[in-house]
Amino acid sequence: MPTKMHIGYDLSWMQLEGRWRLPGSWTNAVYPDIRIFKELALIAERGLLDFMFWGDGTGIPSTWKANRHDAVKWGVGWPRQDMSPYIAALSQITKHIGFGLTYSSTYMHPFYTARLLNSLDHVTNGRMAFNVVASSRRADAANYGFDELMEHSQRYERMEEFIDICKALWASVEPDAFLWDRESGQMADPAKVKAINHRGKFFNVAGPLACVPSPQGRPVIVQAGASPRGIQASASFADMIFAASPGLDKQVKHRTELDAALVAQGRDPSGVGIVWDIVLIVGETDEDAKRRHEQLLTAVPVEAVGAFMSHQCGYDLSKLPDSFTIEEINEQIVRANASPVGFLNMTNHFDPKEKVTRKDFYELIRHHTAGYDHAVVGSAARIADYLEETFIATGERGGFMIAHPPAVPRDLLNVIDFLIPELQRRGRFRTEYRGGTLRENLLDS
């Protein structure tokens, strides 16, 4: 039997950078109308997907030209609601599909986050995943009292401490601590409820968590670090990894580096899957998919492109000289404490040492912003071939998160109606949910 893939669907960007107006996007409602999300949740569960996902970013991009004008005007990186109440509502009309939610360990407090995720795990009946991010975007920092981005490795040090505390809090009330004995009136056993008394570099937290243990005990913990420091952090605590798809060679290298980091932490790499973030455009035929691919270039207004990419890489691209090398700009991004990984993925096609003109560079980022340059496009059979090849080459652990769909519900429907049946025919995707919780479904392969 072939090993099965796990598939998530990333809805973080559906309302952003012009996607909301592309043919195939929802009608008769505007973001963030809950009816849009309800429809998407029902479609995704019909297709037996593992989870729906929302990333987080809390600021309006303002790195480009040092102001937010273009971002506000064209809907770049904003608006983004806090999705936790939405997830609670969606869990009431679905039974199996999981929910991935993102919070920043740089800006949030671990006690608040652990308590919130415990409640969400109850409401969803054990279907929560928590994507913890270090946050590399300047607009977010300013909303939480920081004038500058925290230094990159310090952000990860803080993340490790944050997760240690969350895990300790989730374990601070034992699963059988509650008695609910109506006769005696005893509610819980004090011997099974313990303080954590954490005193650390970034946080002091006494605990215990004043909550009833949740169905999964703790949410599935996900992390997407791609730098050596980020990979080291994810190897130390994550149940599952998210990663970009910059090309098979780089993905195999990422898998190898993660495996080595897991072994160094005394963990078994066979139990830790990477879910590759990928832009897929599935059509009924190859021609149909290609037509849709071309529409992508009309989605993002030209004026919005600089605002988007400057936000993503934490560097004001309006300041680029007429000609430069990728290496030079990358050095400046590193010096500014932003994360260089996004910039390096975007500039994959360039020789880092060769001179590039500003005009050529802008044309490239226009394609990159729309997802045009890295979309995998075609009929279900063509895309299934691609996914199988990547899955096998990267160790058949984890799967894919379909990201940046041009327009939903159309592109989600194409995945569910064309791609999923093709993967099922090949024995690569489930034909029913067999687990009771998200964790069980992710382990079922």
Ligand SMILES: Cc1cc2nc3c(=O)[nH]c(=O)nc-3n(C[C@H](O)[C@H](O)[C@H](O)COP(=O)(O)O)c2cc1C
């Ligand atoms: C699938 C995926 C989802 C991500 N979601 C977010 C997010 O919601 N918010 C955020 O600030 N960063 C997000 N990131 C960025 C990562 O957390 C990380 O910062 C990035 O991969 C660069 O790695 P580094 O921090 O090790 O340099 C995401 C990355 C991936 C691949």
